[in-house]
Amino acid sequence: MAFKVLLLFLLVEVFLPGNYETLACPSPQYLEIKSRGIIQCSFEEGFFGVFWYNSTNYISDLPIIYYQEFEKKGIGYVSGEYDILPNGSLIIEQVSLLHEGYFTVTFLLSKTHETVVHKVLVVVTVHPGHSYPFVQGCLNTPQCILQVKEEGNLTCSVDEVRPKIQLEWREISKDEKPSILFERQQSSVKENGETFNISLTSSYILDIQKNGTITVECVVKEEFTNIFHLETQVFLLYQADKIETTEETTVPHTSLKLLWIIGGVIVIVILTICCCYLIRKVLKRQSERNKKTEIRYQVVSSHDTQPEKGEHEREAVQAKGLPSKETKGATDRSVHQKTPLLEHETVAGKGELDLTEDTKGKTCGFIKQLKEKYQEVFDDSNAKSIMSWTKYLKENVFVESGMELLLPSKEKEGIENWKPIQSYRDIFTDFEINPKRILLEGMSGYGKSVLTMKLAYDWTYNIKASPLKQIDIFLRLDMRQVNETESFFQAVKSTLLPESTNLRESDIESILKGSQSVLIVLDQYEKYLHKNPNKVSHFTKIVSNEMLHDKQVILTTSLNYMPTELKPHCTRIRLTGFNDEVRKKYLNNLSKDLNGFANMEVFLKENPFLRDISHIPSFSSLFVQLLNETKNNHSYFSVTHFLRFMLPIMEEHKYNMESKFSKKVNKKEEKRNKLGKEAFRILTSKDENSAWSKDYLVELLGPVYLDQIICSGILVAATETKKYKFKDKFFCEWYAAAFLANNVCNNTDDVTTTLDESDLSDLENVYRFTCGFRSDARQIIGDYLESQEDCLAFSMLCRLEGVEDGTKVNKIIRRLCEDEFVVGGEDLLLEQKSTLHLLSIACKLKIMVKRVYLRNCVKHVNLEDRTITLTSGLSMSVAFELRELEVFLPKGEIRDLFINLLKLLAVSSKSTRLRFTGCDLPGSIEVGPILKGLSSKDIEVRWKRNKTLPEYCLNLETGRWKDENGEVLRKAQYDAMIQADVDEYEPDPMV
Missing domain, CATH: 2.60.40.10 (Immunoglobulins)
Incomplete structure (x- = not known):
């Protein structure tokens, strides 16, 4: 090519x-x-x-x-x-x-x-860190005042900029005659890695007749202003030498008078502010003390001792022209925005901040303590742990899961219209997104919590490219840790602030209400609702916009879980996981960051079954880091097969490949089973917040085994309670599956009761892993799933987990491909996903699929990814050998979808026939590249509108439809056919 x-x-x-x-x-x-x-x-x-x-x-x-x-x-x-x-x-x-x-x-x-x-x-x-040059002798501000002599030098500089810009000094004046003359402007350039440090020093001469203030500026030369707009204004104060008089007195210079005037104004402003502050203090006092004594007491007393004021008292204060809490909060925000807490700044130790002076001090202290807390979370993993947050939140590693935005205004006939989003940063910049209440939904493992942690990471470390740098206060609450707490402010204090904090709940409330730039994240919100059904709390009021209505709130939930109190006023965004291209980019980024096992795609190509779960971000993180450590080159035929080998190594955290796996299993089987029992209890009771004290775990698992799984990152300590829990649901599912495998085999009479108590959709991985542990468990679980409605594909997927022979796997898939694969719009999401999973396995094994029937489930065609997106949000590739693809869509005219399907098959499909049923297609299509592409691949296109009408075939040379006798479909026939009723019917089986 x-x-x-x-x-x-x-x-x-x-x-x-x-x-x-x-x-x-x-x-x-x-x-x-x-x-x-x-x-x-x-x-x-x-x-x-x-x-x-x-x-x-x-x-x-x-x-x-x-x-x-x-x-x-x-x-x-x-x-x-x-x-x-x-x-x-x-x-x-x-x-x-x-x-x-x-x-x-x-x-x-x-x-x-x-x-x-x-x-x-x-x-x-490369834009510099500041939007103005630095001027020698000035503070780090875009404007300053310098007292100068008649002659001298002025120096300004810009650091860490690219390309090599040029600076210049110039006067700002309306007079035609200049008051200052610049001579010998000397520029220096120092290379600083990818950027340059630019400095300009100019000598000057003042016009001595122009005493007073001369305004000059250091700016980027005109030829660079289309890249950067950088300028610093400098007010030069010139005072001539003192003139002696006969009385030995001095005549003050005009500039000195100006300085006295400016100083007087500043003093008056400061005194006015102090008076307003003291008057406000006096108004808040309830006693009838002497005014002078009262003011002296207020200056030295703690702000924490002041009583809270209601709304009516604030209004009374505002009516008298005094600053309210909201006004004061806005002032505090402006101060904070000018002096953000950067990564290199010194952060006061816990409890060292004096947070009792006023709201300003409390706001700054609150922000510092929040950032300290987030830093603890990022560094909570053991230095040897492969599950450290910081490893895959860094800019050079982090790759986003696919995201889509629901466009409610364009919904048609009950079909949701989802629009792809390029980046999580678009959540804060896309005009179609309501920033106040956002629902972020996705399946387990698709990266909801990781994304919210990325937001916290960006805010904590002031990542320049992130929109979070504009947020003053960022609050991320893991709702599993909230338990039955009803107060939002209590939850913030107990989970996000250190124990030594002096802030009260009322202080937190006052700070948040006085700040406009606040982002609140309620991660895994449905877990809180499961434990607190029908309970009215601060959280439900926040979600329903009854409380903190002017703050931004993001909720994360499971896919298609819509809190009833949220629906009328929210924006819905869902995560779609990693596609092949994004997953490849992420794995390569992480591999390069870890300096090893660079070509992850080679391993996935040799182990196609692992590719099908590597689209889950959380699995990908574990996946690449384990393989980097082990340099593993084994072949695996199921996810369970891979994990049965890798997780025990992870537990040991020694990665000694010479030790035998069977010995490790036998040695720790009993302890794993105990941990698995706890995990199974958590999942079946939906109590994912369960955590255990270290003493309890030592007694249950023993100190050695406990230290191993803590060091590996499987169990982590909740910083607020010092109790341990599973770091990820993925680990909880694995240990629960080990317990379930033993339980169903040892208690076959009670198997139905045990399984009925489990939620099928929530325990997808548990069922799959269980079938991979033991062959007898696989038979019991498989039979049970086949007896359930809409579980045939999932049942087969579970049975495959226990097959560790590549030849047997190939035979099973080949036998399945001789039958028909049906994906229905009314099918369970789990069944749809399992069917697509089986098709992807057939693709990896290069086995021809006889027939795929997409029944009322096609949403649109993504030509860039070469996939078909279903109404459920899942994506289906057509890059496998397929004898016939049938699409049933009783939705009338689908011209765009029809044309895009033809384009897709023309460039990427290995199909031999595309068949449309039930829908209205155009009477002809234009001769061009599409038809040539279909013809070159020998793809047949057929159309049968309903069961009573004849089936037509598309002539790839003329673009017209013809019947089985070769007769061209005439316009009159086409119009009559379009007017006929559309009857849904099952397609005839292929012979």
């Missing part, structure tokens, strides 16, 4: 001379480092092809990415480094210094049009 592309352009360049043009792609273009950059172009729609090169030698070089006939290709697209927008613009997923230089793009409107060539210079930029 690469040869064909090169040959095409050699021919074009020989016979059709290139036309160099720059209007469509302006140059230069500036892209910020370590961010997503777009080289903007605006090509005419419907073009034949766009080819991008990372050099000017487009004649002999191969394109890094190109878009031709509805298909994106190229080494840059495969690696995930580049992408193309519909208008031909080039996307660089993460800009680096390697992208600085010339890019060339060649544009073909059609095969017969002349080639148009654009060369674009890309300049990589």
Whole structure:
């Protein structure tokens, strides 16, 4: 294919001379480092092809990415480094210094049009930490005052900036005659890794007739203002030498008078503020003490001793023109925004802050203690633990799960319309998202909690690229830790602040109500509701917008779980997990960060069963870190097979591959079973908040085994209670499955009762792992699942967990593929997911599937990912050998969906027949690349609108429908058929 592309352009360049043009792609273009950059172009729609090169030698070089006939290709697209927008613009997923230089793009409107060539210079930029230059002699502010002599030097500088900008000094004056003359402007540039430190020193001479204040500024030269707008204003105060008089008196200079005036104004303002403060203190006193004594007492007394005021008292204070709590809170916010707590700043130790002076001090102390608490959480894992938060929250490792936004205004006939979101940062910038109440939903393991921890991480460490830097106060509550607490402020104090804090609940309430820039995250909110059904609390009032209605609130819940009190006024966002491209990027990022086992895709290719669960972010984190430590090269035929080998090694945390697995199992089987019993109790009672004291665990498991699983990160201590619990539900499910396997085998008479007490959808992994532990347990669980409604595919998936012979697995899947796979819109989500899982296994094993029937469940086609998105939110790839794909959609006209399905099959499918039933298709389609692609793959397209009408086949040469006799469908026949009723029916089985 690469040869064909090169040959095409050699021919074009020989016979059709290139036309160099720059209007469509302006140059230069500036892209910020370590961010997503777009080289903007605006090509005419419907073009034949766009080819991008990372050099000017487009004649002999191969394109890094190109878009031709509805298909994106190229080494840059495969690696995930580049992408193309519909208008031909080039996307660089993460800009680096390697992208600085010339890019060339060649544009073909059609095969017969002349080639148009654009060369674009890309300049990589790095914005400095401050939006103004530093001036020597001034404080770190964008404005300052300097007292100067008639002659001297002025120096300003900008650090950590790219490219090499130039600075200049200039006067700000309305007078034609300058008051200051700059001479010998000397600039210095020091390289600082990827950035530069720029400094400018200029000598000056003042016009001595212009005594007083002269305003100058240090700015970026005009040719760089389209990149940066940096300026610092300096007010130069000049005072001539004192003039002696006959009476040996002195005449004050005009500038000295000005200084006295400014100083007097400042003193008056300070005195006014102090008076207002003291008057406010007096108004809050209930006694009739002497005013002078009362004020003296208030100045030295603690603010914590003052009684709380109601709303009516605040209104009375405001009516007298005095600052209210809200006004004061706003002032405190402005102070905080100017002086954010950076990572390198000294943070006061616990209990060292004097939080009793006033609201300002309390707000600053509250923020500091919050950040201290979050830092404890990030560092809570043992230094040797492979499950440390900081390992996969860092910017160079973290990769987001897929996300979608529900657009309620575009819902049609009960079908939810979900729009993809590029980044979690869009939650705070997308105009379609209501920022006040947001529901973040997703299946277990898809990264809801990790995402909220990423928000906390960004806020704690002031990550520049994150929108969280604009948030003054960030509160993340794990609702499993809240228990039955009804007070939100009590929960904040008990879980997010140190025990030594002097803040009261009323202080926290006052701080939050006085701050506008507040983000609250209630993680796993449904766990709180399960334990507190029908209870009215602060949390339910916050969710229903009755309390803290002006604050931003994000709730995370299980997929499709909608709290009743939230629905009328919320935005719904759901996580869709890792697709192949995102998972690959994440695994490679994490592998590089750990300096080992770089090519994760090779291992997944050799172990296709693990690929099917590696889309779960939490599993991927464990997955890559374990393999990095072990350098494992074994082959596995199920997830359980992999975990049975890896988790005991994780428990030992020694990664000694020479020791035998069987010995480890036998040695610790009894202790694992005890821990599994506790895990099973947690899951079946939905009491995921259960935690145990260390004394209880030592007695239950023994000190040695307990230390091993704590060190490995399987159990972690809750910092607020000092009790231990499972770090992730994934581990809880594994140990519960080990217990369940023994339980169902030893108590076969009670198996139905045991399983009926379990929730099928919540315990998906428990059932799968249980079947992988013991063959007799697999038989019992499999029979039970087959007796349940809508569980055939899941039952088969569970049975496969116990098969550790690759040949047997291949035979079972081959036998399944000889039958029909049905995915129905009314099926359980678990059954849909299991069916797609089995199809993906067939794809990895390169086994042809006879037939797939999608019944009323197709939502849209994603041409970029080459997948079909179902109404449930799941995605189905068609990159496997498939004899027939049938789509039933009784929803009337589906032209766009129909065309996109044809495009998808034309570029990526290995199907031989595409069949549509029940829906209205266009009477014909335009002859072009789509039909040529289908014809080249010998794909047959059929349409049967209902069971009484004939079936038509699409002529790939003419784009018209024809019946089995070869007769073309006429317009009159088409119109009559469209008017007929649509009857849902089961398709005829293939012969």
